[in-house]
Amino acid sequence: KQEVTQIPAALSVPEGENLVLNCSFTDSAIYNLQWFRQDPGKGLTSLLLIQSSQREQTSGRLNASLDKSSGRSTLYIAASQPGDSATYLCAVGGSNYKLTFGKGTLLTVNP
Amino acid sequence: GAGVSQTPSNKVTEKGKYVELRCDPISGHTALYWYRQSLGQGPEFLIYFQGTGAADDSGLPNDRFFAVRPEGSVSTLKIQRTERGDSAVYLCASSLERSFTDTQYFGPGTRLTVL
Numbered sequence: 001k002q003e004v005t006q007i008p009a010a011l012s013v014p015e016g017e018n019l020v021l022n023c024s025f026t027d028s029a030i031y032n033l034q035w036f037r038q039d040p041g042k043g044l045t046s047l048l049l050i051q052s053s054q055r056e057q058t059s060g061r062l063n064a065s066l067d068k069s070s071g072r073s074t075l076y077i078a079a080s081q082p083g084d085s086a087t088y089l090c091a092v093g094g095s096n097y098k099l100t101f102g103k104g105t106l107l108t109v110n111p
Numbered sequence: 112g113a114g115v116s117q118t119p120s121n122k123v124t125e126k127g128k129y130v131e132l133r134c135d136p137i138s139g140h141t142a143l144y145w146y147r148q149s150l151g152q153g154p155e156f157l158i159y160f161q162g163t164g165a166a167d168d169s170g171l172p173n174d175r176f177f178a179v180r181p182e183g184s185v186s187t188l189k190i191q192r193t194e195r196g197d198s199a200v201y202l203c204a205s206s207l208e209r210s211f212t213d214t215q216y217f218g219p220g221t222r223l224t225v226l
Contacts, residue, residue: 044217089153101153
């Protein structure tokens with residue numbers, strides 16, 4: 001059974017810092033990996049999707065990497081802003097198309 | 112709107128009652144997914160549909176839970192004889208097709224509270 005772990009569970013940084021969120025998964029037989037953002041009381045917003053054949057994806061200040069063989073992904077956020085404060089969720093897609101999620105990292109960016 | 116919508120946004124019910132949760136996917140999306148998110152946890156898969164058929168219902172916790180998508184668009188998640196442990200946020204997502212390249216787009220969720 002696939003298990004997804006996210007470290008740290010919570011992170012607080014001053015505005016402007018670069019930061020890295022970590023995600024690990026136990027079964028490397030994945031088809032894709034997605035990073036989502038969740039704001040309090042809201043649904044999930046997809047940030048980046050990496051296919052299993054890809055090593056990284058970039059969107060603006062966000063960069064996600066994938067090392068399938070070691071079961072790891074990182075989400076790099078450059079020049080963090082208070083508006084980046086949210087919970088960040090990592091999810092892996094298996095052969096049956098369903099996503100298995102981690103518990104998330106609660107990020108607080110302080111002005 | 113162009114996104115996934117879910118109704119109601121909040122539902123409070125008493126233990127033992129029946130509830131229905133509705134999901135309107137993005138127009139043209141053939142794949143539809145239901146997830147459940149408990150406090151402090153990531154979403155957990157319940158069921159997904161490709162068109163009208165339930166392609167995988169392995170995440171439904173027991174036979175009190177049932178979902179339908181009769182016309183391949185709107186889906187309803189039905190919970191019979193609700194229990195306090197059913198309290199959670201129920202999330203619906205849709206994607207253009209059942210593909211590894213397609214992003215799943217999520218709705219805002221329905222917060223279910225069973226008293």
